[in-house]
Amino acid sequence: MSSSSLRSDTMTLHLLKDPVSPLALQLLSFAPAPQSDPPVVVLLSSMGALPVLLTSATSSITENPLTQPSQQGEHLSYERLVALIFESEKVLVW
Amino acid sequence: MIVLWPSTERFMARPSPKIVVVIAADPMNSHRAVEALRIALGLGSHNEGMDLSIILSGRAPFLLSDDTSDIIDGDILEKHFPVFVEWGTVFSLMTDAEFPSSYVHGCLTQPILPQDTATTLEAADRVLIFS
Numbered sequence: 144m145s146s147s148s149l150r151s152d153t154m155t156l157h158l159l160k161d162p163v164s165p166l167a168l169q170l171l172s173f174a175p176a177p178q179s180d181p182p183v184v185v186l187l188s189s190m191g192a193l194p195v196l197l198t199s200a201t202s203s204i205t206e207n208p209l210t211q212p213s214q215q216g217e218h219l220s221y222e223r224l225v226a227l228i229f230e231s232e233k234v235l236v237w
Numbered sequence: 238m239i240v241l242w243p244s245t246e247r248f249m250a251r252p253s254p255k256i257v258v259v260i261a262a263d264p265m266n267s268h269r270a271v272e273a274l275r276i277a278l279g280l281g282s283h284n285e286g287m288d289l290s291i292i293l294s295g296r297a298p299f300l301l302s303d304d305t306s307d308i309i310d311g312d313i314l315e316k317h318f319p320v321f322v323e324w325g326t327v328f329s330l331m332t333d334a335e336f337p338s339s340y341v342h343g344c345l346t347q348p349i350l351p352q353d354t355a356t357t358l359e360a361a362d363r364v365l366i367f368s
Contacts, residue, residue, distance in 0.1 A: 155359065164368045166261050166294055173355040235364050 154180040156231035157199075161191035167237035174198050183227060185219060254288065254362035256280050259354075261294040261368040264308045270297055271310040273367035278317050280365075286324040290361070292354055294331040295368075301328060301344050302337035318344075329354070 155175075159167055163186065175182060175198065182199040189205035202217040204224055219227075228234055258277040264270035274291075281289035293300065300318075305311035321328075322343040329349040330336065340346065349357070358364050 164261070166259075166368060169351055170355040170358065173352050175359055176356070179359060233362070233364065235358065235366060237366055237368060 152232055153178070154231045155182045155233045155235065156227055157182055157184045158234065158236045159184060159186045159194070160237060161186060161188035163191070163194055164237045168194055168196075171196050171198060183231070185224060185227070189218070255290070255360070256288060257290045257292065257357055257361040257364045259292045259294065259358070259364065259366045259368075260297040260300070261366070263296040264300050264314075265296065266309070268309045269367050270300055271308065271314045273365070274300060274321075275313065275317055276365070278320055281324070281326075286321065286326045289326070290329065290357065291326065292329045292331065292349060292357065294334050294354075296335045298328075298330050298334050298336045298346075301340045301346065303339050303341050304337070329357075 157167065157171060171182065171184065171194075184194070184196060184199045184201045186193055186201065186203040189203055191203070193201050193203055195201075200217070202219045204221060205218045206221075258273060258280070260270055260273045262269040262273065277289060277291055281287075299308065300314065302308070305314055308314060318341060322341070322345075325345060327345040327347050330346050331354060332348050332350055
């Protein structure tokens, strides 16, 4: 399967820098349109605290996703992050 | 800031994507606010900003102030801003932002609620955020 066929027509990827922008948290608190996929939120830091969002799943980026201590949310590898960028219809960098 | 564009094939199929530029940077403390407007100008130049929406948050509405003396790169702003007035660009000001006491002559604004901002971002083809 080619990478282009994995693209979602409605998925939005939000990349959050650390510290997280209050504006990002404010706008992500609103529920997406029913016809849209839930947004995917990734914190671009393994050290920062993951924001609690009721409207979307949050992940943080890390060098070693399998060895990181478990905390709230999921850990992503850089490889998976790159794949997510190409799978998403839209990428917002906060 | 990272800008990610669709593949050439997708871009050709949709030659005029709806672009939203969100500016949350404080123009009195960062050059990014004026630079964001300059970039928005470039993105909208192919059709006089018809597919361009600009949302100002935080202290960014001061970009529209008639007094640019405290704005970083205010000279660049004064050089480029008349183009937005000529295009008739309507700047959306988030209702919880800070506003200047008076605006540049001819500048068009409209209020936008946070939930409407979220909806606008969701409906856009491409979003650039400067914070």
